[in-house]
Amino acid sequence: MAEHLKAADMVIEIRDARIPQASKNPVLDQLIGERPRLIILSKADLADPEKTQEWIRTLKSASQDVLALDLAHDTSAKKQIIDACMKLTEPKRQKMISRGIRPRAMRAMVCGIPNSGKSTMINRIAGKTVAKTEDKPGVTRSLSWIHCGKTLDILDTPGVLWPKFDDHKTAVFLAATGAIKEDILDLKEITGVTIDQICLLYPGNLEKEYGMDEQSSREDKLGKIAESRNLRKENDLPDEERAAILFLREFRRGKIGRLTLENPDEKE
Ligand SMILES: Nc1nc2c(ncn2[C@@H]2O[C@H](COP(=O)(O)OP(=O)(O)OP(=O)(O)O)[C@@H](O)[C@H]2O)c(=O)[nH]1
Numbered sequence: 466m467a468e469h470l471k472a473a474d475m476v477i478e479i480r481d482a483r484i485p486q487a488s489k490n491p492v493l494d495q496l497i498g499e500r501p502r503l504i505i506l507s508k509a510d511l512a513d514p515e516k517t518q519e520w521i522r523t524l525k526s527a528s529q530d531v532l533a534l535d536l537a538h539d540t541s542a543k544k545q546i547i548d549a550c551m552k553l554t555e556p557k558r559q560k561m562i563s564r565g566i567r568p569r570a571m572r573a574m575v576c577g578i579p580n581s582g583k584s585t586m587i588n589r590i591a592g593k594t595v596a597k598t599e600d601k602p603g604v605t606r607s608l609s610w611i612h613c614g615k616t617l618d619i620l621d622t623p624g625v626l627w628p629k630f631d632d633h634k635t636a637v638f639l640a641a642t643g644a645i646k647e648d649i650l651d652l653k654e655i656t657g658v659t660i661d662q663i664c665l666l667y668p669g670n671l672e673k674e675y676g677m678d679e680q681s682s683r684e685d686k687l688g689k690i691a692e693s694r695n696l697r698k699e700n701d702l703p704d705e706e707r708a709a710i711l712f713l714r715e716f717r718r719g720k721i722g723r724l725t726l727e728n729p730d731e732k733e
């Protein structure tokens with residue numbers, strides 16, 4: 466990825482709008498050097514719109530712009546992305562002009578952690594499904610770029626960043642949103658920590674959805690989810706295992722509401 470980055474004038478970093486801190490990879494900050502960066506907060510349709518605005522304000526800077534997008538459905542995403550990239554690379558083109566060089570198309574590389582929406586974004590920009598090119602060892606592979614008009618080229622191979630699990634909560638949030646496989650952590654632990662966080666940031670939300678007492682134990686909360694969705698074991702007791710699986714599915718689909726698990730003031 467570092468090798469591909471050398472050919473790029475800027476970077477498009479995709480993060481999950483529900484976990485803008487946990488879905489970043491700090492190594493990118495070092496790799497990126499002086500290049501401008503466009504951060505796309507993907508899955509904005511599933512995140513809390515107010516929190517997303519707070520995150521945008523926090524992350525924006527002179528060399529860094531932020532767009533919150535529903536990459537899967539928003540047909541205006543392509544234009545928004547191209548416009549933001551052209552604005553960020555304007556100083557570079559000006560520099561070329563002042564040196565008497567005719568500005569060429571700017572090159573952007575897409576990076577992000579697994580499942581953040583990299584392929585969805587590239588396909589949206591390309592307007593079609595870009596065929597995956599195979600990476601054969603020993604064969605020098607020329608980079609392949611998607612041309613967005615005459616002004617912007619986007620590398621068709623995204624850079625996969627591994628998320629950094631600097632703490633337990635980060636790992637849990639990554640599992641809850643589907644960025645890492647949930648089997649690396651205990652299922653009840655993932656749901657327990659996620660439920661605690663939702664109760665903290667959105668009090669009353671889960672009480673309304675599942676009739677749970679938000680002060681009760683994790684076990685009791687899962688029991689309430691099972692009861693409210695009529696998930697029972699053979700002995701007629703609430704099935705907490707299935708309740709945990711169902712809760713995660715409902716959270717990921719946004720069925721419990723548009724929720725953001727991290728506040729910008731916590732870190733960053
Ligand atoms: N609701 C919603 N779903 C999205 C959005 N962006 C991507 N998705 C979905 O998220 C899933 C993962 O998207 P991909 O584009 O495959 O993510 P990726 O970063 O290429 O993932 P890897 O190739 O596994 O690293 C897919 O099911 C997409 O449809 C979005 O903005 N909103």
Ligand SMILES: [Mg+2]
Binds near residue numbers: 583584585
């Ligand atoms: Mg992909």
